[in-house]
Amino acid sequence: MSEMKTIQNALLGESYTHICHDSGLNIYVLPKPFSTTYAMFGTRYGSIDSRFRLEGASEDTVVPDGIAHFLEHKMFENENGEDTFLRFARFGANANAYTSFDKTCYLFSCTDSFYESLEVLLDYVTHPYFTPQTVEKEQGIIGQEIRMGEDNPHNRLLYGMLGCLYENNPVKIDIAGTVESISQITAPLLYACYETFYNLHNMALCICGDVDAKQVVAVADRVLQKQAPRPIVRYRPSEAPTVFQKRYHAKMSVSAPLFSIGVKDVAISACPRERAKKRAALSILQNILFGKSSSFFNRLYESGMIKGNLDYWFEHNEAFSLLSLSGESDNPEAIYAEFVTYIECLKKEGLCRQSFERYRRVQYAEVLDIFDSTESVANQFIAELFDGADLLDSASYLEQVTYEDICALLNEIFCEDAYAMSVIEPLS
Amino acid sequence: MPLSQYQIADGIRLHYDPADKFKSNELTVSFLLPLQKETAALNSLLPNVLTRATEHYPTFTALNDRTSDLYGASISIDTEKKGDVFCLSISFAMLRNELIPDGTDVLGGTLDLLQEILYRPLLENGVFSERIVALEKENAIAAIKSLIGNKRAYAGVRLIDEMCKNERYSVRANGTVADTEAITPKSLYSHYLEVLKTAQIELFFIGSCDPSALADRLRAIFAHQERKPLPLPQTEIIKRAAQSKEIVEKQSAKQSNLVLGFRGVPTRTDLTRNAAFAVFCDLYGISPTGKLFMNVREKKSLCYFCRAAARAQKGILLVQAGIAAKDKEQALAEILYQLSLCQQGEISDEEIFMAKREITNTFRAIFDQPSSLQNYYLGTCIDKIDYSIDEYLTAVNAVTKEEIIAAANGLTLDTVFFLEGTEQEDDEHV
Numbered sequence: 001m002s003e004m005k006t007i008q009n010a011l012l013g014e015s016y017t018h019i020c021h022d023s024g025l026n027i028y029v030l031p032k033p034f035s036t037t038y039a040m041f042g043t044r045y046g047s048i049d050s051r052f053r054l055e056g057a058s059e060d061t062v063v064p065d066g067i068a069h070f071l072e073h074k075m076f077e078n079e080n081g082e083d084t085f086l087r088f089a090r091f092g093a094n095a096n097a098y099t100s101f102d103k104t105c106y107l108f109s110c111t112d113s114f115y116e117s118l119e120v121l122l123d124y125v126t127h128p129y130f131t132p133q134t135v136e137k138e139q140g141i142i143g144q145e146i147r148m149g150e151d152n153p154h155n156r157l158l159y160g161m162l163g164c165l166y167e168n169n170p171v172k173i174d175i176a177g178t179v180e181s182i183s184q185i186t187a188p189l190l191y192a193c194y195e196t197f198y199n200l201h202n203m204a205l206c207i208c209g210d211v212d213a214k215q216v217v218a219v220a221d222r223v224l225q226k227q228a229p230r231p232i233v234r235y236r237p238s239e240a241p242t243v244f245q246k247r248y249h250a251k252m253s254v255s256a257p258l259f260s261i262g263v264k265d266v267a268i269s270a271c272p273r274e275r276a277k278k279r280a281a282l283s284i285l286q287n288i289l290f291g292k293s294s295s296f297f298n299r300l301y302e303s304g305m306i307k308g309n310l311d312y313w314f315e316h317n318e319a320f321s322l323l324s325l326s327g328e329s330d331n332p333e334a335i336y337a338e339f340v341t342y343i344e345c346l347k348k349e350g351l352c353r354q355s356f357e358r359y360r361r362v363q364y365a366e367v368l369d370i371f372d373s374t375e376s377v378a379n380q381f382i383a384e385l386f387d388g389a390d391l392l393d394s395a396s397y398l399e400q401v402t403y404e405d406i407c408a409l410l411n412e413i414f415c416e417d418a419y420a421m422s423v424i425e426p427l428s
Numbered sequence: 429m430p431l432s433q434y435q436i437a438d439g440i441r442l443h444y445d446p447a448d449k450f451k452s453n454e455l456t457v458s459f460l461l462p463l464q465k466e467t468a469a470l471n472s473l474l475p476n477v478l479t480r481a482t483e484h485y486p487t488f489t490a491l492n493d494r495t496s497d498l499y500g501a502s503i504s505i506d507t508e509k510k511g512d513v514f515c516l517s518i519s520f521a522m523l524r525n526e527l528i529p530d531g532t533d534v535l536g537g538t539l540d541l542l543q544e545i546l547y548r549p550l551l552e553n554g555v556f557s558e559r560i561v562a563l564e565k566e567n568a569i570a571a572i573k574s575l576i577g578n579k580r581a582y583a584g585v586r587l588i589d590e591m592c593k594n595e596r597y598s599v600r601a602n603g604t605v606a607d608t609e610a611i612t613p614k615s616l617y618s619h620y621l622e623v624l625k626t627a628q629i630e631l632f633f634i635g636s637c638d639p640s641a642l643a644d645r646l647r648a649i650f651a652h653q654e655r656k657p658l659p660l661p662q663t664e665i666i667k668r669a670a671q672s673k674e675i676v677e678k679q680s681a682k683q684s685n686l687v688l689g690f691r692g693v694p695t696r697t698d699l700t701r702n703a704a705f706a707v708f709c710d711l712y713g714i715s716p717t718g719k720l721f722m723n724v725r726e727k728k729s730l731c732y733f734c735r736a737a738a739r740a741q742k743g744i745l746l747v748q749a750g751i752a753a754k755d756k757e758q759a760l761a762e763i764l765y766q767l768s769l770c771q772q773g774e775i776s777d778e779e780i781f782m783a784k785r786e787i788t789n790t791f792r793a794i795f796d797q798p799s800s801l802q803n804y805y806l807g808t809c810i811d812k813i814d815y816s817i818d819e820y821l822t823a824v825n826a827v828t829k830e831e832i833i834a835a836a837n838g839l840t841l842d843t844v845f846f847l848e849g850t851e852q853e854d855d856e857h858v
Contacts, residue, residue, distance in 0.1 A: 033449055035792045083726075085716040090778075092785030095716070111792035140729030147683035148732060148750050151849070153577045253680040255573035293492040301488070304563060307570035328570060358496045365500030365523050368451045373797060427680055 023224035037209025042105035045197035053233035066177015093117035160248035160422030168237035248422035259332035272388025280397035434643035439657025453635025454798035469603025475505035511663030511741030583685035591843035669842035681849030703823035704831035770836035
């Protein structure tokens, strides 16, 4: 009998039902009176799982780059030859999937016939079918996807920056791999990855919309077979706190140079709560440092050193942690120098307390904003879940962050040894 | 969810949608203007200058501090062309007052900001700040030039350049480098005063508030505005291509982009024909169960991306695919072959059924995001549509196979644009 419990967060005014399904799958239903219902069936398996220990093996298996993404594409193939998109389209659902660094997600959205589409989702993802013929066919399609990515300067910029930061961490490997690496993929390898990572205990189903948890359980009862948990030994290589190399340069068909400064952070707590709290703190800190009100951005803008906006983001999870800022500039090195000086000055002067309170408000609004879309709820919920946290605690963590916390982070993370920059320049 | 309209001033309307399921409110002011070469660069630059600084918030920092204090209220701008109409929009997204812990009147504060931005821009010697205009011009020029970094977007724009060479629609929404360079603080300010006087102005509020009070507040904001609104241009529509032409351009890239431009898309005012075209377009080139995806991509493995996009305001259809250069003839042939199948009626009942369901799904989902609602309403203003989404979906579900065949046969190929990527497969630039 599946166990059901409801979790609520008064601060946000949101709740969800958590079901420990008999099969071993954890299911989460977040109610929302929207037209669109969004369902996401994800596995904790992404491009960073390029090396792992198969059960009973004495050595690690190293898989070709891009295999998690390749597997995602092939998941849509059914043994009876029926196209998965057709199965969804019959019920009017809009289906898709994506592979990221640390997860692969299969999803659909619909405005009716939800339970029928849910059955399709659970069925096709739990029935893999890979043959040499279907693998070969996909190499052409993904080959073009890779080419598209190779022509995208922002994509090259990102991986150039990651390659600077990391020596060993597989986050620097292109999620899609290369045309060469995917030519090494075989059906047996796909099955090995599937058997290892697509165990229900390593997965989660998250649904956001106007649905009934009991009916969701009924669908799961019909489709899912019970599975015993399977230990996964993941390869998580160690990394020095300093960057692997300081610069990456490439020339592409662009009109002006693009830059991306990366800041490496290896201080990753083993405790999911601590990581969630650090994410809350980082979300405030990055806005103070690089946001539109910041002296850094305004100096770059007023001097013409940057063209357009300064984009910035961070990632902090069990596998990797970094911040990045990027944009377009005729003189990336000048921006880098400006950045170094700016941080050093800030560390001496200290951060503005008023800014801290101000951005805490802004982040609170951003958290509430997530709940205005069934798609963003499902995506963010799975992202937090797969790092051992609960999306509903986000606002609470923001409340707990102190001014001292973010000052400490500034001093801990921002050291010049941890900075690197990738640059894409126009063809001369 | 009834949408209600309030007259604010001559040629200025408020559209209020009481969507109370969101935690946010969204307020947008859209200026509708004719698409013209002489004014495109000015129109495109304008919102960037207006949202950079104002009289009371004379620096970008001060303005952003103000929006942050309003619990992260955000200002976004958008400029685009819909047919021969130029749309210039400034949007404010804010948390609803009921959700603000300390009772700050975010809505009131945001409306004050709207008034500030529109009517108290930062001026020097009676015109826009020279420094701000100079910086924004540089940003705008950089943005125009950066198009070549996005091959798919570049190829799509080049197709329009060539296909609509002698039509107004070829004017690029963000203007040209030369036209942008020629802008002065004085010319931009004069143009702004003209925009305030002559543009059709549509205001959209999606969220929860007292609409009468909102309308009154907006009337107060526009109370002293002299108004001589000009009618919007009728978009020039060419129904059939006399003959087709092909243009090839080479660029350094690993992948090539093939774009086909067709004439013959019905306008949205013709409900029945537009609904039929939508069903055709979905089953031909949008759905992952559609003919292009299933054949050009899945069966022939020629591409990852192959999709159709209709521009109903202009009456044209674009089909675009990212392919290897060597596969150009094969991809082109397959795209046209799949179209001919539709024209000959090689369409199953199941394909039609799935397309109708997919369109229904897409349109119902519009109600789930304030920005998609606002964009939809803006489209109805420009296209002068008087039917509701429900009426549209009823028409979609009533579409017959014959009507779909007619929609497919209404298309004629006008232009093929091929952006040939010249890099060899193994080229590496380091």
